Amino acid sequence: MNIQLHLYKKQLKIKSLNCFAEDVIKFFSNNTVLLIALIAAVVSAVLIPPDSHYLSYFDLKTLTCLFCTLAVVMALRNIKFFTFVAEKIVALFGNSRSAILALVYITFIGSMLIANDMALLTFLPLGFMVLKSTGKEKYMAFTFIMQNIAANLGGMLTPFGNPQNLYLYSFFNIPTGKFMAVMIWPFAISVSLITVCCLFIKREKLKILTPEDIKLPVNKTMLYLALFILSIIIVFHYIPYWIGLIIVPAVLLFVDRNALRKVDYPLLLTFTAFFIFAGNMSRLDAVRNIIAPLLEKNTLLYSTLSCQFISNVPSSILLSQFTDNWPALLVGVNIGGTGTLIASLASLITFREYTKNYPDNKKKYLAMFSAFNFGFLALLLLVESFIQ
Numbered sequence: 314m315n316i317q318l319h320l321y322k323k324q325l326k327i328k329s330l331n332c333f334a335e336d337v338i339k340f341f342s343n344n345t346v347l348l349i350a351l352i353a354a355v356v357s358a359v360l361i362p363p364d365s366h367y368l369s370y371f372d373l374k375t376l377t378c379l380f381c382t383l384a385v386v387m388a389l390r391n392i393k394f395f396t397f398v399a400e401k402i403v404a405l406f407g408n409s410r411s412a413i414l415a416l417v418y419i420t421f422i423g424s425m426l427i428a429n430d431m432a433l434l435t436f437l438p439l440g441f442m443v444l445k446s447t448g449k450e451k452y453m454a455f456t457f458i459m460q461n462i463a464a465n466l467g468g469m470l471t472p473f474g475n476p477q478n479l480y481l482y483s484f485f486n487i488p489t490g491k492f493m494a495v496m497i498w499p500f501a502i503s504v505s506l507i508t509v510c511c512l513f514i515k516r517e518k519l520k521i522l523t524p525e526d527i528k529l530p531v532n533k534t535m536l537y538l539a540l541f542i543l544s545i546i547i548v549f550h551y552i553p554y555w556i557g558l559i560i561v562p563a564v565l566l567f568v569d570r571n572a573l574r575k576v577d578y579p580l581l582l583t584f585t586a587f588f589i590f591a592g593n594m595s596r597l598d599a600v601r602n603i604i605a606p607l608l609e610k611n612t613l614l615y616s617t618l619s620c621q622f623i624s625n626v627p628s629s630i631l632l633s634q635f636t637d638n639w640p641a642l643l644v645g646v647n648i649g650g651t652g653t654l655i656a657s658l659a660s661l662i663t664f665r666e667y668t669k670n671y672p673d674n675k676k677k678y679l680a681m682f683s684a685f686n687f688g689f690l691a692l693l694l695l696v697e698s699f700i701q
Contacts, residue, residue, distance in 0.1 A: 353586065358589065360593060361593040361597070370591070380561075381544040386438060389538075392537070395441075399442035400446065400527070403447060403519045410515065413511055417511055418463070421504070421507070423435060425467050447520060458685050460663065465659055466507070469499060472489065481642065481643050540560070580662065591626075595623075608642075615632075624658055629642070648694060652687055664679075
């Protein structure tokens with residue numbers, strides 16, 4: 314009897330271990346970029362062992378803004394706010410081309426005002442609702458990619474549109490007029506290219522397949538929008554980030570705990586891992602010794618290439634130590650946000666949002682993402698090379 318009981322317990326233990334292993338495999342198969350980021354962080358940590366400098370890697374304001382916005386957006390989803398707004402957009406624009414253009418332009422303008430990652434967190438759910446509710450999911454990957462490019466390139470015009478802009482604006486003490494004069498041409502070209510791409514979408518009539526008679530709860534809607542505004546105000550440094558980190562979770566803990574549970578924590582962990590990787594890469598002497606002579610040859614080209622491997626914000630911080638050619642560096646790290654998936658960490662937000670809803674379409678999405686992003690990168694780099 315004791316032997317049978319022992320065997321039974323052993324079988325249960327093996328079964329539980331197998332279930333745990335399956336859950337881990339499933340988790341990382343759904344979070345491929347997180348796995349890559351963790352591996353990159355671990356490898357870089359072998360080259361640069363953890364020390365006190367690691368604390369300077371993390372942009373706590375960015376992580377806080379991401380967390381707060383993710384939580385508030387989830388709360389707005391729970392009251393069907395985006396479904397409500399999506400129905401209004403469909404009624405206003407009427408066809409697929411106009412609706413997609415509107416979504417992309419909203420993201421473009423939003424990135425100029427509230428930064429690229431915040432714009433994507435806000436308007437990607439809206440794009441999803443518009444296309445899903447009208448049965449036009451065939452345009453989902455294209456729309457997400459255009460919104461992603463619009464967010465990365467739309468923010469280039471203003472000093473606070475992208476994190477790297479804010480850093481370089483302060484580091485080089487760039488006058489606002491000169492800043493915008495340098496960025497106006499790549500900005501104008503980007504608007505034109507995005508518009509041309511969207512014009513290839515057919516004018517198909519939009520109709521809500523299963524219209525809902527949605528009545529938004531006034532008090533909750535106002536509360537969540539106030540929390541969202543609070544998150545945006547933090548971006549502009551008017552309020553310390555830690556205040557948002559206290560207020561948003563505290564309010565949602567009482568009003569909508571489900572929103573806190575559904576926050577995309579793997580995305581936050583992905584950002585954290587990439588911060589470690591980029592920080593360690595910038596401390597490698599071999600990397601630093603290669604960079605200086607390359608920037609002397611062509612600051613625009615090599616700053617753009619740097620973004621493809623360590624992202625545009627870390628590239629800005631690293632490369633600013635080796636050149637005084639801020640106009641070329643500024644343009645390079647902005648157009649360099651297109652290209653690879655890690656060229657701009659904002660692109661990870663789009664990838665996560667898409668694959669969360671369509672996990673079986675990762676390869677198709679990445680192929681389309683790469684085609685458009687490298688196409689934009691090549692054209693912008695070519696034009697800017699002539700201008701400069």
